Structures are given as C-alpha cells and as structure tokens.
Amino acid sequence: MTTALVVAGLSATVAVGAVVLRGLMRRLKLLRRLDRAESVVADAMADGRLAIATGEALLQHLDGLRRACIRGGEG
C-alpha cells in the first residue's frame, strides 16, 4: 500500500515537473527569439538601415513581450 502511494506520488511529481520544464523551455526559446530580434533591430538602427523612431517603437514592443515572457502565462 505504502509503496503504491510512493510510486503514485513520484509519478505525479515527475508529470508536474515535466509540464513545468516544458513551459520553461518554451519560454526560454521565446526569450532567445526576442534577443535575436532586438539585436537585429539595434544593428539596423546603428548602421542607419532603420529609422531611429521605428527602431525605438520596435524595441519598446519587443521589451513588452520580454516582460510578458518573464511574467509567464500568456502575458
């Protein structure tokens, strides 16, 4: 009986852990995508391919998404 309870508890913990880990990996992937986008925008602003006002607007929106990613959920 006790063994069965321990096995059930461990299985539940592993299942919850897997879900949490999957969520974290997903968020990490999104954060990496945002990093790349911010760097692309910053480079384009620096060499004059992108107007400063547009670049700043993009960076502001990207930053909002970064904060939503860090907060978790769907932002």
Added chain:
Amino acid sequence: MRLGVDVGRALHGHGGVATYTRELVHALVQSRRVDEIVLFDLDRGRWKRAYFESSLGHLPSNIFIERANRRELEALDLFHAPGYAMPPVGTPRYVFTLHDLTVLSHSFCHTLANRVRTLASISDALARSATILAVSKATKEETVRLLALPTASVEVVPPMLNPIFKVAGDCEKDLAMAARLGVREPFVLAVASLEPRKNFGRLLDAWTSLGAATGAHQLVVVAAEGWRQGRVRRRLERMTGDGSVVKIGHIPDEALAGLYRRANAFVFPSLAEGFGLPVVEAMACGAPVVTSKVSSLPEVCGDAAMLVDPEDTDEIAAAIEHLLADRRLHRRLRDRGLERARSYSREAVIPRLFEVYRRAAQR
C-alpha cells in the same frame, strides 16, 4: 526577374495567410509576368516538387522549388515573404506582406508565442529594409501609427480572390454537398478560424437571443481549429446537439463556395481584421454580408454590407434579423456585394502587385 516566394504557410496551414499565399502563387503563374519563380518552404524546409504540387496543384516549368540556402537565395532579384517568415540570407530586396498588426493592437487575442514570432519577423523585415505591403489602408494606418513608419514606406495591395468563389455554380452539386455536410436550408453562414478575435462568443449570444426570429434558419459555422476557444467550442457542441447550429471543420474551397452560394446571409462580426477575406468570398458568391464596422471591414465592404458594432450583441442580432426579414435589403446587398467583389479579382489586383515589385526591385 527571378522572384522568390515563401509558400510554407500555404503548404502547412489553413486560414487567411495560407489562402493569401496560395492565391498569390496561382495569380503569379497565371500572369506570366515573371521569368522565373522560385518557391521555398521556410516553415519546414521541404523541397520536393510533388509535395508542393499536392497543395498548390500543378506548377508550370518556370516555377522552381529550391532549398532556402545561400546560393539559391542570393540568385534572386526579389523575395516576397507573404507568411511572416524571412529567409536567413539572400537578396537585399524583399517584399513583406503585413496581414495585420493585431498582435499589437489586440494582443489579448493571440498566444504569447504567436506574438513573439510575428513581431520578431516584422522586426527582421524592417531591419532588412523590406518593402512593407499592407493588405488594406486600415492595416497601413495601424502599421504607420504603431511602428512609427513613414506613410510612404508602406504600400497597399489587397489579397486576391480565388475565382472558385463565384455566384454561378452547380445548384444540384451544391445541394448535395450541403446535405453531405449535414446542412439543411435555410441557413446563415459564419466562416472563420476558432480564435478570440473572430468573436464567436458574441455571435452565438446573438443567435441564441434571436430565438424564434431566425425562423427555420440554422447557423452553420465553418471553423478551422485555432486557439484559446475551449469555452466556445464546448458551446458550439451543445448548440449542435440541440440542432440550432451545425459546426463544420476545415473544408475545401469548392465546398465552401457552395455553402456561400446557398447561404441566406453571411455573418462575420470580427473584433479586428487586416483585410477580412471571407467577407469578399461571400460577396463574390452572392451571400449578403453582416460584418463589423471596425478596422479594415468598412473599407473592404464599402456600402455592400450591413456594418455592426462587434461588441454589441443586440446590434449583431438586430442586423441578422433585419436581413432575414427584408427581401429588398437582401437583394440590394447581394447585388452590391457581387459588384464589390470584382475589385479583388486577380485581374484587378495583379497590376498593383507588380507595380510594388517594380518599385521594390529598384530600391
């Protein structure tokens, strides 16, 4: 000109962007105005011709399928990105279709992953000085406002209507197809993917509130799977159970055209659209339209539809009831809709698209 086009979304998805991309390829092929067209699948990296033809139909010999590698991409004069994906490297000249900016203006309607992917890809396009092609003036205005872009830097070219959506059809075939789908006449049609922006919750509220006023009409909902619509899906299942609603998943365009032709009205109370292609498809098939008076929809419909506040359930219900009861209004909207839909034919739109290509190639 050697033109590259990413068709990944047309190969792997349904919905507005996939429809736009499929129609773009067919119109480009039909126009015979490009020497060579090279198709890429930036989504999954496929490059087998048979795979592309299984979605797009037979492709003539001046259409090439290639892998998105440096050699192929740098041999292009122009690259058109209609599916929110930019190639890793390639020609310095790009045209990027912006279908809408609802990831910013209606962020609550999107998943976080969708918002990140879309904005990252828009950032990439702007950083590479792509010509931004908005699908409506409303989308252009929103883009200029939210991204602080100069007005002149955004072009407007609407999507093209698939000629399969036409008022003349085979009545017997349409009736048989509707019967196979479990649809009985008369009916009101709604077509959109199941996602918050399409406002199905209020549409179902409106339909329920009409009660006996709908007469013998059924509400037929053609909706491909989207996101964040668990409650609406369960409600649709309940209403399907009591016979007031018929829910159909994704169906081929030919079957969809038949439903548009047989519908007594088409309802599309979306909260925001970049264009709103189903409205034009319905008009082209002779279905009178009730849609929203927000974003691009008034511009797309002109005076050929009843426009309602999509957040006002009573207004949606009143418009449906009025349209079903008033035969003269029904006929007037049908006639105006048929006329309006002609402005989105391939023949009407393709010269505008090539003008954008010409300017983009000269930048």
